[in-house]
Amino acid sequence: MAQAATAKKVVVVPIKTMDIVEGIQSIQKKKVAAYCRVSTDSEEQKESYTNQVNHYTQHIQNNLEWEMADIYADEGISGTNTKNRTHFNRMIQDARNGKLDLILVKSISRFARNTLDLLKYVRELKSLGVAVFFERENINTLDTTGEVLLTILSSLAQDESRNISENSRWGILRGFQNGKVFCNTNRFLGYDKDEQGELVINEPEAEIVRRIYEEYLGGKSYQAIARGLMRDHIKTVTGGDTWWDSSITLILTNEKYYGALLQQKTVTVDFLTHKRIRNQGQEQQYLIEDNHEPIVSKELFEAVQKEKARRAKLKGSVMGESKRYSSKYALSSKVYCGCCGAIFKRRTWNSNNPSKKVVWQCKTYVNEGKVACDAKSVDEQVLHSAFVRLFNRMYENK
Structure with a gap:
């Protein structure tokens, strides 16, 4: 006999309440x-x-x-x-x-x-x-x-x-063309800004700048200048104790120190990331002469740039040969030509017979002949003797 069907029980599940913003369902706050x-x-x-x-x-x-x-x-x-x-x-x-x-x-x-x-x-x-x-x-x-x-x-x-970025850039360029100054003095040794926003010399800091220029032209390297500043307990522009070669380089190449101002040294290459790169000719630059009171003369600044170029050229000559000659002999990469500034190379004359002789010769003379450089060769024994005499003299005067 078939069993009677049981009545189904329906339980109503209440809907969840919704916040004011549609799509955010919630029971609690x-x-x-x-x-x-x-x-x-x-x-x-x-x-x-x-x-x-x-x-x-x-x-x-x-x-x-x-x-x-x-x-x-x-x-x-x-x-x-x-x-x-x-x-x-x-x-x-x-x-x-x-x-x-x-x-x-x-x-x-x-x-x-x-x-x-x-x-x-x-x-x-x-x-x-x-x-x-x-x-x-x-x-x-x-x-x-x-x-x-x-x-x-x-x-x-x-x-x-x-559009905002392009309009802003256009406005800045127009400002450059009209001589309007955009100058950041953060981390800038030697100058402050007055109430009108003009650059004014900070004399105690300016003395440090002058010292760096004079010592560089006097023959000191970046490292030697930095060591001297630290030895004399002179603070950096941020109040630190450590001077780096790069800090000295930036001071020696900053046109603001002779009273000029170069605008648009960097350019924005992406308006979204605001990434900026050094302007190496991609965009127009504007040099404003006599913009503010100089700390060093223009002549001194230009003399430093020439000296930097001279040292860079000399270093380039040395570095070009350093991998080939730097580790084999004691004097490799340490002897330079007094005529052209190139490195001296160690050479052996008559290497296949008992009368062979070891000398050091100018690289320019070896590669290009007497027309390019007429420096004479130097006997290795003479060089060694000269080094010993110089070393003893320095030791005695220590």
């Missing part, structure tokens, strides 16, 4: 944060920055279904890349650590003007279950149409950034 940013330090932008922070603080606190997680704010930082945006990066890390459910942003351009960065972070946040809501565009990234709209609108924002 959401951890909500806001990201604010302005791109310049102008008074108007600072006020905008403060207003953004106040707006989101009140907005989050007034919503009973939200709890304040944090307000992340970067002030006076460009939006074209996220590398130097400290609080933005902290916000992303907090999202990875499960501290956020929703991020409120005024507009796409506040979050990023770089399409790749924008989509990269939005997708990562989406995978973490964290929504980003852009108020101006009314886009919620957890919504199905959110990413399509983001891609279109962020591309427009990136084009806007490019």
